[in-house]
Amino acid sequence: MSYLYFPGCSLKSSGRAYEESMLSVFSTLGLKINEIEDWNCCGATAYMSISELKAFALSARIFALAERQMQASDRADIVVPCAACYLGLNKTRHYLAEHPKLRRKIYKALNAANLKYTGRMQVRHPLDVLNNDVGIEKISSLLVNPLEGVQIACYYGCQLLRPYSDFDDQHEPSTMDRLLKALGAEIVDWPLKSRCCGGSLTGTVQDVGLRLSYILLKEAKKRGCDVIATACPLCQFNLECYQSRMNRYYKDKINVPVAYFTQLMGIAFGLSPQQLGIQRLFIPLKSGAGHVCL
Amino acid sequence: MSTVGTGSNDKCKIGVYVCHCGINISSKVDVSKTVRFAAKLPHVTVSREYKFMCADPGQDLIQQDIRDGRINRAVVASCSPLMHEPTFRNTMAEAGGNPFLFQMANIREHVSWVTLDNTAATEKAMSLISAAVERVVFHQPLMPNRVPVHPDVLVVGGGIAGIHAALTLADAGQKVYLVEREPSIGGHMAKFDKTFPTLDCSACILTPKMSAVRAHSNITLWSYSEVIGVDGFVGNFKVRVRRKPRYIIEERCVGCLDCIEACIYKSGKVPDEFNEGLVKRKPVYIPFPQATPLVAVIDAKTCIGIRTGKCKMTCIDACERDAIDLNQSEEINEIEVGAIILATGFKTFNAKRIYRYGYGKYSNIYTSLELERMVNAAGPTGGEITLKNGQKPKAVGIVHCVGSRDNKTNKYCSKVCCMYSLKLAHLIKERTGAEVYNFYIDMRTPGKGYEEFYDRLLEENVHFIRGRVAEITDWVMTPEEEGKLVIRAEDTLVGVVRRVPVDMVVLSVGLEPQPDAEDVGRLFNISCTREGWFLERHPKLAPVSTFTDGIFLAGACQGPKDIPDSVAQAGAAAAEALALIDRGYVVLEPNTAYVQDELCSGCKTCIDLCPYGAISFDDEKDTAKVNGALCKGCGTCVASCPSGSLQQYLFTDDQIFSEIKGVILYA
Numbered sequence: 001m002s003y004l005y006f007p008g009c010s011l012k013s014s015g016r017a018y019e020e021s022m023l024s025v026f027s028t029l030g031l032k033i034n035e036i037e038d039w040n041c042c043g044a045t046a047y048m049s050i051s052e053l054k055a056f057a058l059s060a061r062i063f064a065l066a067e068r069q070m071q072a073s074d075r076a077d078i079v080v081p082c083a084a085c086y087l088g089l090n091k092t093r094h095y096l097a098e099h100p101k102l103r104r105k106i107y108k109a110l111n112a113a114n115l116k117y118t119g120r121m122q123v124r125h126p127l128d129v130l131n132n133d134v135g136i137e138k139i140s141s142l143l144v145n146p147l148e149g150v151q152i153a154c155y156y157g158c159q160l161l162r163p164y165s166d167f168d169d170q171h172e173p174s175t176m177d178r179l180l181k182a183l184g185a186e187i188v189d190w191p192l193k194s195r196c197c198g199g200s201l202t203g204t205v206q207d208v209g210l211r212l213s214y215i216l217l218k219e220a221k222k223r224g225c226d227v228i229a230t231a232c233p234l235c236q237f238n239l240e241c242y243q244s245r246m247n248r249y250y251k252d253k254i255n256v257p258v259a260y261f262t263q264l265m266g267i268a269f270g271l272s273p274q275q276l277g278i279q280r281l282f283i284p285l286k287s288g289a290g291h292v293c294l
Numbered sequence: 295m296s297t298v299g300t301g302s303n304d305k306c307k308i309g310v311y312v313c314h315c316g317i318n319i320s321s322k323v324d325v326s327k328t329v330r331f332a333a334k335l336p337h338v339t340v341s342r343e344y345k346f347m348c349a350d351p352g353q354d355l356i357q358q359d360i361r362d363g364r365i366n367r368a369v370v371a372s373c374s375p376l377m378h379e380p381t382f383r384n385t386m387a388e389a390g391g392n393p394f395l396f397q398m399a400n401i402r403e404h405v406s407w408v409t410l411d412n413t414a415a416t417e418k419a420m421s422l423i424s425a426a427v428e429r430v431v432f433h434q435p436l437m438p439n440r441v442p443v444h445p446d447v448l449v450v451g452g453g454i455a456g457i458h459a460a461l462t463l464a465d466a467g468q469k470v471y472l473v474e475r476e477p478s479i480g481g482h483m484a485k486f487d488k489t490f491p492t493l494d495c496s497a498c499i500l501t502p503k504m505s506a507v508r509a510h511s512n513i514t515l516w517s518y519s520e521v522i523g524v525d526g527f528v529g530n531f532k533v534r535v536r537r538k539p540r541y542i543i544e545e546r547c548v549g550c551l552d553c554i555e556a557c558i559y560k561s562g563k564v565p566d567e568f569n570e571g572l573v574k575r576k577p578v579y580i581p582f583p584q585a586t587p588l589v590a591v592i593d594a595k596t597c598i599g600i601r602t603g604k605c606k607m608t609c610i611d612a613c614e615r616d617a618i619d620l621n622q623s624e625e626i627n628e629i630e631v632g633a634i635i636l637a638t639g640f641k642t643f644n645a646k647r648i649y650r651y652g653y654g655k656y657s658n659i660y661t662s663l664e665l666e667r668m669v670n671a672a673g674p675t676g677g678e679i680t681l682k683n684g685q686k687p688k689a690v691g692i693v694h695c696v697g698s699r700d701n702k703t704n705k706y707c708s709k710v711c712c713m714y715s716l717k718l719a720h721l722i723k724e725r726t727g728a729e730v731y732n733f734y735i736d737m738r739t740p741g742k743g744y745e746e747f748y749d750r751l752l753e754e755n756v757h758f759i760r761g762r763v764a765e766i767t768d769w770v771m772t773p774e775e776e777g778k779l780v781i782r783a784e785d786t787l788v789g790v791v792r793r794v795p796v797d798m799v800v801l802s803v804g805l806e807p808q809p810d811a812e813d814v815g816r817l818f819n820i821s822c823t824r825e826g827w828f829l830e831r832h833p834k835l836a837p838v839s840t841f842t843d844g845i846f847l848a849g850a851c852q853g854p855k856d857i858p859d860s861v862a863q864a865g866a867a868a869a870e871a872l873a874l875i876d877r878g879y880v881v882l883e884p885n886t887a888y889v890q891d892e893l894c895s896g897c898k899t900c901i902d903l904c905p906y907g908a909i910s911f912d913d914e915k916d917t918a919k920v921n922g923a924l925c926k927g928c929g930t931c932v933a934s935c936p937s938g939s940l941q942q943y944l945f946t947d948d949q950i951f952s953e954i955k956g957v958i959l960y961a
Contacts, residue, residue: 169649171649171650172649172650191765191767191768191769192769215769215771219769219770
């Protein structure tokens with residue numbers, strides 16, 4: 001199986017550990033993956049709220065580049081690990097399919113750069129690919145280092161699921177739970193797994209952003225979680241990097257590691273910490289998760 | 295060609311009448327243009343327009359033209375023939391014409407209501423008028439068939455609607471068959487403790503009617519039975535009813551409960567349907583103390599005696615009246631009835647479908663129907679409202695519109711939930727003294743005494759929070775929320791998001807069509823709405839009739855309804871059935887098949903195909919012969935006849951081909 005890959009800006013900067021661990025896990029599973037050449041920013045939420053047309057044009061260019069990279073008749077799925085990119089690209093696909101006026105404008109813009117968009121590429125999240133293309137059976141067959149005794153709270157966030165997810169339930173997702181459970185982990189019953197982490201509010205209206213993240217962490221800790229698994233670079237950043245500030249603000253003592261689900265999968269596959277970017281975590285995996293890591 | 299196939303010596307003179315229907319037609323169709331167009335069509339001697347052809351002055355136009363000898367056939371271009379074909383056929387007949395020398399062109403439902411462009415609408419109207427004119431030339435004078443009506447009535451469903459309809463008919467002297475799927479009649483109403491807004495005891499007003507059904511000499515009650523086949527037509531239905539084996543001989547059982555006592559299971563094994571699964575029952579059971587008929591039933595799926603034969607069968611020894619027969623098999627009864635009333639009811643929304651409300655995940659979350667059982671003195675808790683730990687709740691949340699007014703589940707309002715939620719709120723407050731929080735989108739309390747009941751609840755200090763509940767969860771933010779269920783909702787009157795910690799949640803589930811409503815609809819040849827409710831003939835003017843003559847609707851099978859509305863509709867359905875029976879006959883379309891002897895080769899293909907056994911073989915003439923009294927006009931034989939000898943009145947080849955020609959000629 002081979003896929004095109006759109007990393008987006010986070011996976012090359014703050015979310016490097018996500019890229020490193022995902023690529024390592026994919027290669028362990030024998031999945032081929034080609035990065036889209038000359039890719040650009042997806043437009044994310046910021047651009048979308050200032051100029052929709054330009055945001056759609058940015059995303060459409062990514063699709064057009066992906067189409068150019070493939071043979072004219074070939075179809076390929078684009079793997080998009082970042083939840084914001086996943087939302088932006090899916091939104092563009094849906095809007096271009098549903099609004100002919102917008103489509104004509106975007107076609108014109110792409111035409112100026114000698115590019116074409118036909119809409120034959122699907123956007124896929126790694127959780128979708130791992131569950132539906134690879135399958136739990138194959139994944140558990142590669143298990144060498146079971147995550148036994150590790151209490152994991154699986155965190156999906158909001159953008160990955162709503163409103164475009166077709167691979168998982170939009171309110172009660174379970175794909176990550178199933179993957180990590182198959183690798184021996186114990187999944188914490190945590191009803192907040194699809195609630196917003198605060199997103200970019202942490203940088204703009206910080207008291208609101210912090211509060212939203214704190215609600216998640218406090219409840220996860222209460223339910224005995226050793227590590228939170230995420231599938232989004234911004235969620236990972238919000239939940240991990242602001243913990244000391246939250247502790248000051250709310251007079252609490254939260255210290256929960258927040259890892260990408262691909263890092264935890266890599267650990268279970270027996271990959272080295274370096275291959276998985278474990279050293280990049282601010283809050284080291286210790287306690288329950290540590291013993292399987294080291 | 296003027297007299298070809300007309301069956302009349304008169305020259306064919308056609309009048310065309312185009313209706314404006316107020317502006318329903320004239321706002322899209324250029325009526326004057328169609329009238330000028332029609333005037334030039336062959337055989338047309340009169341072409342007129344009028345604002346409402348169905349009104350008396352409109353009909354007078356046709357009648358005057360007939361009396362003055364200007365026309366002997368008519369085409370009315372107006373609405374659907376379902377609406378006014380009988381009207382205009384009568385118009386013809388009253389003026390001395392034959393009602394069947396008439397054809398309707400539907401330029402409202404088929405043209406003006408469904409066409410955006412005025413030019414296109416006018417063109418289409420003209421082509422349909424052209425078709426009708428070409429067709430009516432070949433119409434023959436016919437006489438409608440009169441068939442006697444069987445005086446018995448079948449009522450399907452023994453809830454309050456079916457019970458009321460059956461009693462009304464039986465009191466009027468008709469013989470009624472009441473067929474109920476469950477072991478007892480009573481339906482949902484039998485499960486309720488109190489009824490809104492009067493708070494009178496549900497059982498106290500229902501059970502006398504149930505006993506009356508049992509005792510009435512005109513009612514044959516078949517419980518634990520289902521209709522499996524319906525043949526025939528209005529006035530003359532043949533119905534097959536399957537009586538499921540209850541493994542108890544109904545005539546011998548007196549409901550003494552000895553068999554239930556003696557069952558080798560010392561306690562309940564199966565979720566008790568009548569108590570919404572809150573408790574368990576034994577495989578042999580009587581659904582509730584006032585069950586009618588008061589006869590035990592054995593559930594074959596769970597009785598080990600029936601399933602494996604390896605049981606001590608203590609129930610058989612215990613029954614002094616030898617009423618138990620584990621070898622009983624189903625019985626099929628065939629009956630003839632003149633009218634059928636469907637009162638098959640509803641089911642409640644499955645609350646598990648809205649995962650974020652936590653039903654089935656957290657304890658102490660109940661559906662409204664479960665709570666009805668809990669507050670019922672005859673229910674599993676003897677009327678006590680208690681939490682799983684045995685304590686009384688201090689705070690209870692009632693969530694409205696669960697599975698109603700929701701794009702993701704059901705878009706419609708279930709109509710009864712606001713009122714029953716108020717009733718439950720009152721009962722909870724009365725029995726436990728708990729704080730009660732109602733979360734609503736809009737309070738909908740139209741009805742006699744309903745708004746006053748809402749006022750009363752406000753006086754009783756029940757809390758009302760306007761906002762659809764987002765989720766019911768167990769994650770807590772404050773020490774007060776610890777160990778509670780937290781209801782999160784936006785209070786849209788204040789503009790804040792509220793978290794209300796409670797001990798118990800009641801989900802006010804909406805009403806849905808029965809899961810097999812589509813199948814039942816097909817069985818009785820009636821349609822369902824998109825949601826699955828049975829479709830009435832007209833939403834305002836024929837609310838209990840269906841598009842199949844002789845089949846009427848009562849109660850919630852037609853749409854969400856409370857008890858007063860269900861009873862009113864049941865009375866109306868009974869009256870419609872009585873009107874049919876009282877008249878004594880039905881007039882049937884003379885659309886039967888007939889054989890043209892000179893063309894019949896005697897191949898007998900049609901004889902086996904006829905579903906009604908209406909075709910026989912005439913050995914003397916060597917041709918097939920149709921019995922007009924048995925023929926239902928389905929057209930199967932006509933389509934299959936290799937020599938084209940079989941024809942059908944109102945649908946002869948000439949008529950159909952000329953109608954097509956009319957459209958093509960115009961184009």
